[in-house]
Amino acid sequence: MNSSSLKGFELGKLVLRSGLLQSSWSKISHIHESTNSNQDSGLGVKIYPDAKTTFVVFGAPPIRRNSNGLTRLSGSEHENNPFHFLCSEKISSFSVHTPSFELFASAFYQNLPELKSKLLGLLKLEKPVIITGAALGGSVASLFTLWLLETIDPKLKRPLCITFGSPLIGDASLQQILENSLRNACFLHVAEAAQTQAIQADLFKPFGTFLICFDSECICFEDPESVLELLVGDNTDGRVDWRDYGGILERLDQSLMTDSRLMIDDVVDRMEERGIRKKLRFDQLKKLNDMKISLMHIEWYKKMSKMNKIGYYDRYKARVVSSVDIDLEKRKKELNEFWISMVEEVEKKPQSEKSILKTRCLFAGNNYRRMIEPLDIAEYYLDGRKDYRTLGRSRHNVMLEKWFEAEDIKTVRCKKRDLSDLLTFDSCFWAEVEESLIVTNQLETQVGMPSEERAVLTGKLERFEAYVWGMIEKREVSPEIFLEDSSFMKWWREYKVIKGVNSPPSHFTEFMNTWKYESYGQPQ
Numbered sequence: 001m002n003s004s005s006l007k008g009f010e011l012g013k014l015v016l017r018s019g020l021l022q023s024s025w026s027k028i029s030h031i032h033e034s035t036n037s038n039q040d041s042g043l044g045v046k047i048y049p050d051a052k053t054t055f056v057v058f059g060a061p062p063i064r065r066n067s068n069g070l071t072r073l074s075g076s077e078h079e080n081n082p083f084h085f086l087c088s089e090k091i092s093s094f095s096v097h098t099p100s101f102e103l104f105a106s107a108f109y110q111n112l113p114e115l116k117s118k119l120l121g122l123l124k125l126e127k128p129v130i131i132t133g134a135a136l137g138g139s140v141a142s143l144f145t146l147w148l149l150e151t152i153d154p155k156l157k158r159p160l161c162i163t164f165g166s167p168l169i170g171d172a173s174l175q176q177i178l179e180n181s182l183r184n185a186c187f188l189h190v191a192e193a194a195q196t197q198a199i200q201a202d203l204f205k206p207f208g209t210f211l212i213c214f215d216s217e218c219i220c221f222e223d224p225e226s227v228l229e230l231l232v233g234d235n236t237d238g239r240v241d242w243r244d245y246g247g248i249l250e251r252l253d254q255s256l257m258t259d260s261r262l263m264i265d266d267v268v269d270r271m272e273e274r275g276i277r278k279k280l281r282f283d284q285l286k287k288l289n290d291m292k293i294s295l296m297h298i299e300w301y302k303k304m305s306k307m308n309k310i311g312y313y314d315r316y317k318a319r320v321v322s323s324v325d326i327d328l329e330k331r332k333k334e335l336n337e338f339w340i341s342m343v344e345e346v347e348k349k350p351q352s353e354k355s356i357l358k359t360r361c362l363f364a365g366n367n368y369r370r371m372i373e374p375l376d377i378a379e380y381y382l383d384g385r386k387d388y389r390t391l392g393r394s395r396h397n398v399m400l401e402k403w404f405e406a407e408d409i410k411t412v413r414c415k416k417r418d419l420s421d422l423l424t425f426d427s428c429f430w431a432e433v434e435e436s437l438i439v440t441n442q443l444e445t446q447v448g449m450p451s452e453e454r455a456v457l458t459g460k461l462e463r464f465e466a467y468v469w470g471m472i473e474k475r476e477v478s479p480e481i482f483l484e485d486s487s488f489m490k491w492w493r494e495y496k497v498i499k500g501v502n503s504p505p506s507h508f509t510e511f512m513n514t515w516k517y518e519s520y521g522q523p524q
Contacts, residue, residue, distance in 0.1 A: 015220075024130060027055050031044060053127070055131075058141040073094060074087070086177050088348055093173065103136065116147070119148060128159075134242065134243075136166065158182075158186050168205065175207045185209070188208065189206070206224050215251060218252060291334075295335065298332070298371055309485065310486075311480040312374075380431075426471065437487065437491050439461055440461065496512075
């Protein structure tokens with residue numbers, strides 16, 4: 001037996017010893033018996049305030065197989081989607097179990113807001129809240145818990161949702177959204193091994209922890225594929241069966257069930273601990289310090305190149321072969337892989353969690369992009385390609401720039417500040433230089449070019465000139481670009497010839513022709 005299975009048995013025993021399942025089931029049975037005579041009346045909700053714990057029980061009528069289906073919920077439709085906050089840039093919509101959603105929606109504007117407000121008050125008093133239900137009632141309980149979790153202060157203890165024999169409520173997209181979220185740790189689904197589900201396993205996917213009950217033992221599973229293998233079977237009558245889980249619990253080891261030394265808090269805490277540990281396994285933030293060290297090595301490479309009178313962009317472009325350059329290549333690859341993975345993870349996050357992650361990584365990602373993207377650009381143009389900004393730029397760089405700019409951080413660069421270590425603000429600056437070099441080459445080599453075409457190309461160079469001058473005025477470009485052998489200075493010499501001595505001067509040409517660039521970036 002592997003370590004994962006052993007831990008699953010351990011948590012399963014802990015849940016049984018706590019008496020939490022028995023307490024939940026007794027209250028579910030009570031509401032089921034009291035509403036059994038009017039079972040088709042719709043959703044029933046009842047609060048059971050115990051001395052130390054509050055139980056919220058959802059009851060619902062049975063459903064037929066032909067009423068199963070999926071309801072698509074989009075992040076852009078706030079009015080029709082109570083769960084729009086779960087959507088992200090990567091996953092803009094997901095689907096939920098239609099009968100469960102319809103029951104939830106029927107009470108959404110009636111008693112559920114009041115219930116939500118009451119439970120938030122109890123959580124602020126640090127009183128554990130258990131939300132539970134069986135069969136379809138458990139599925140609605142899961143939807144309510146997802147809705148409640150969005151408004152809970154992260155510092156408070158989260159509620160625990162326990163379902164018994166309930167249909168799966170979401171598709172693969174919802175599963176992916178919740179997979180690495182702390183919300184996932186708030187769900188404990190109890191099911192009998194080989195329990196048959198009146199659902200299609202190719203449409204519905206599990207999330208949360210599943211406590212699978214066998215004849216005389218139980219084990220917790222988190223792996224979705226294992227859960228599906230154990231639970232999905234044939235159902236001949238088409239109903240989501242009401243099962244007496246009281247009898248199932250009684251079959252389990254009585255010595256485990258009667259041990260009162262463990263409290264309900266232990267189960268809630270253990271579930272949260274498992275969720276946090278699982279999240280950390282996927283959380284790229286723990287690698288961020290290692291990536292900062294790699295970036296420091298590349299900063300040293302940048303300074304070393306400048307000492308040799310060459311910018312790090314042009315050194316990399318020259319393909320110098322040395323141990324230093326080999327190490328740079330390795331660290332560049334490592335950093336790119338990390339940030340590509342990081343952006344992919346952020347885009348999967350629900351909106352509320354994504355903003356927290358972005359804030360923690362904002363400046364690190366911005367420094368990485370400004371340092372490393374110029375090297376990607378050098379590689380791109382060495383391969384003879386064109387139009388990097390439109391055709392060659394990696395999505396992760398686009399998103400890192402978008403997120404940083406969305407914060408609208410105002411940076412004032414005092415004229416007294418030394419800019420010698422500044423990273424050029426626009427990480428695509430060197431792509432603009434390369435595109436302008438391509439244009440100057442066309443103008444120099446294509447003899448007899450039609451005047452209209454020449455005017456178009458000259459216009460591109462003038463726009464590039466204005467772009468550069470704007471960055472110089474705002475002190476947003478590194479002084480490295482003015483090193484004598486840089487690609488930028490090569491462009492300037494070619495552009496100067498194309499402009500000719502009789503062209504009217506501009507702020508930029510005056511700045512360059514009078515050698516003012518030599519003191520650019522020096523403290524004044």
